[in-house]
Amino acid sequence: MTTYLSAREAAAELGISLPTLYAYVSRGLIRSEAGEGPSRARRYRVEDITALKTRKEMRHRPEAAAETAVKTAVQTALHWGAPVLESAITLIDNGRLTYRGYDALTLPDAHTFADVANLIWRQELTTGAQFTADISPQWAPIAPLWPHIHQLALMERLQTVLPLAMAHDLAAYDWQSTAVYQTGQRILLLLATAVTGQPISGSIATALQQAWSPEDTKLTPLLESALIYCADHELNVSAFAARVVASARATPYAVVLAGLAALQGTLHGGATERVDAFLREVGTPDNARTAISARLRRGEPIPGFGHPLYPEGDARGRALLAKIAAVYPGAPGWQLAQQVMDEMATAVGRHPNIDFALVALAWAANLPPGAPLALFALGRTVGWLGHALEQIAQDQMIRPRARYVGPVAVIGNR
Secondary structure, three states: OOOEEEHHHHHHHHOOOHHHHHHHHHOOOOOEEEOOOOOOOEEEEHHHHHHHHHHHHHHHOHHHHHHHHHHHHHHHHOOOOOOOOOOOOEEEEOOEEEEOOEEOOOHHHOOOHHHHHHHHHHOOOOOOOOEOOOOHHHHOOOHHHHHHHOOOOHHHHHHHHHHHHHOOOHHHHOOOHHHHHHHHHHHHHHHHHHHHOOOOOEOHHHHHHHHHOOOOOOHHHHHHHHHHHOOOOOOOHHHHHHHHHHHOOOOHHHHHHHHHHHHOOOOOOOHHHHHHHHHHHHOOHHHHHHHHHHHHHOOOOOOOEOOOOOOOOOHHHHHHHHHHHHHOOOOHHHHHHHHHHHHHHHHOOOOEOHHHHHHHHHHHHOOOOOHHHHHHHHHHHHHHHHHHHHHHHHOOOOOOOOOOOOOOOOOOOO
8 A cells, every 4th residue: 555745744754855855756766646636736655755764874874774674664564554464355456446356346236245245255256145044043042131232332232242142152163164154144144133123134235224214125225235345345453353363263253343343443433423423513515614614724634534545535435425326316414415525525635435425325314323333344244254264274373573662671670
């Protein structure tokens, strides 16, 4: 993934003037390109700036430069940087998203969410598949507690149901791929049941539509698309957490619990709640510009816009938003979301991401609170288990070392 700095940021990082920066660019030492927004101000590659800075330090202080280079490499690898694990599931490249070589954005046109689960888990793209696992043995001990569980917030519901079900699912301790496929289906259906309150099988999108908006049958394809677009996104924080837990040979239930714990963070799937709160702050389309301007003047971010892996805009968000516009063009919730997007494009040239698109769907279709995060969690469960299967096949525990920077104990200190 390529990241960039502005001209002033790049010059400050190197400790040089702007004319010197431009000279480095003309000599091919630093690559630049036109940026986003109306100004199209040029931006400069961080990797080139880091490499040039390291070379300069190596000439003057070789030992310190070598130490800095190692530290920088580790930090870069773990922060939107160099790959740290191999995976054959998802590729994000030049604004495109593919699952095992298939264009993820066109999969909903001919395939179900269950088809995509087959693709990610079994490396087999089916047509018209549905989830058919029997969850009655796992749901039976949960049912008497449901009146209490139902009072919890959505994410707490999901995190409560899984441990209770795991205690009654001994097959989950079998990490053979065929067994994990069945366990994965049970986990997905249990999570969907925790969202809807009714044990389900078959199409999760249909079950959600019937629970959330029974008369709105045109909603089902949109939910199917949202689940598919959320199925995986390479080595994001929740997928990495899932792989770490899987590498220790915990059960698929524990893997999904780890993913849920990371997903609810406000810098991950929990960002949907920040987007929802912002749309409530805006209130009406006429107030969009005022609300955005107020935030920008205070130096506050506008949630739901921009993504480091998509300089030209989140492909998932763009695809889902196009589908929403086609189905709910006159819905008040969609008109509000559309006005916010238009004002953001004009003001700062930033594009909506998948978090914004999920919330826009909820507003357009009048879905209940927590629906965007529910869709994110259900969709991403497929990816977490896919990563877990990969990690198990690699048969290696993830155990990086820390670079100690604290105080050194004095020998013999009593």
